[in-house]
Amino acid sequence: MNERFSGQFTQQEPIPEDAVDAAVAVLKTGRLHRYNVAEGELGEVALLEQEFAASVGARYCLAVASGGYALATALRALQVGPGDAVLTNAFTLAPVPGSIAAVGARPVFVGVTEDLVIDLADLEAKADQAKVLMLSHMRGHICDMQRLMEICDVAGITVIEDCAHTMGAQWDDQWSGRFGRVGCYSTQTYKHINSGEGGFLISDDAQVMARAIMLSGSYMLYEKHLAAPPPEA
Numbered sequence: 001m002n003e004r005f006s007g008q009f010t011q012q013e014p015i016p017e018d019a020v021d022a023a024v025a026v027l028k029t030g031r032l033h034r035y036n037v038a039e040g041e042l043g044e045v046a047l048l049e050q051e052f053a054a055s056v057g058a059r060y061c062l063a064v065a066s067g068g069y070a071l072a073t074a075l076r077a078l079q080v081g082p083g084d085a086v087l088t089n090a091f092t093l094a095p096v097p098g099s100i101a102a103v104g105a106r107p108v109f110v111g112v113t114e115d116l117v118i119d120l121a122d123l124e125a126k127a128d129q130a131k132v133l134m135l136s137h138m139r140g141h142i143c144d145m146q147r148l149m150e151i152c153d154v155a156g157i158t159v160i161e162d163c164a165h166t167m168g169a170q171w172d173d174q175w176s177g178r179f180g181r182v183g184c185y186s187t188q189t190y191k192h193i194n195s196g197e198g199g200f201l202i203s204d205d206a207q208v209m210a211r212a213i214m215l216s217g218s219y220m221l222y223e224k225h226l227a228a229p230p231p232e233a
Helices: 018-029 042-054 066-075 095-102 120-129 145-155 206-215
Strands: 060-064 085-089 104-108 134-138 157-163 182-186 199-203
Touching: 042 060, 042 199, 060 066, 060 206, 066 095, 066 134, 066 157, 066 182, 066 199, 066 206, 085 095, 085 120, 095 104, 095 134, 120 145, 145 157, 145 206, 199 206
Parallel strands: 085 104, 085 134, 134 157, 157 182
Antiparallel strands: 060 199, 182 199
């Protein structure tokens, strides 16, 4: 049976009282910088990163200022730079090609099907044009991820998943964001988690996460970042 959504995408539910109380408690400390914690203390951001990583089964999670920033940070962490080509869906939102432009790279647009997912035949035809795919699960639609990863593995393409619309969704019992090298999420007001603005970057790759943390603005405080891989990793 088909059900029609009757809610409001642009009118959120009120923030729960316990969430308001938690935010006020942080404000009362006066210590709003994520690294400004006492010895042995776990800050709210660090706890959030740990909880989100555990929820999707990721080794590492980095909280950032926005989903778009997560995407651009992922590209930089993969050392994508000026002049490089990046494959991406032709049907997506501005932060996806915007993040590609932000690092000086150029998008190679891949067609989509009538189901609003990336056209795997077109992807396979263009697979020799780039070494990175920024895959957008647009409007919550997930393509055949097994087939997509087969195409990318054969072509040596590294996959970044844009999961702004699929936080908590699965393909074949695997969370979106856990197929590629990096998964990126948004917690902007209109997304599954409402923090006003914000985002997550997850990965099991220690080198990618170490670069992402340094690029995210950890300054000289890398060792205080609980999401940071140890030097030996």
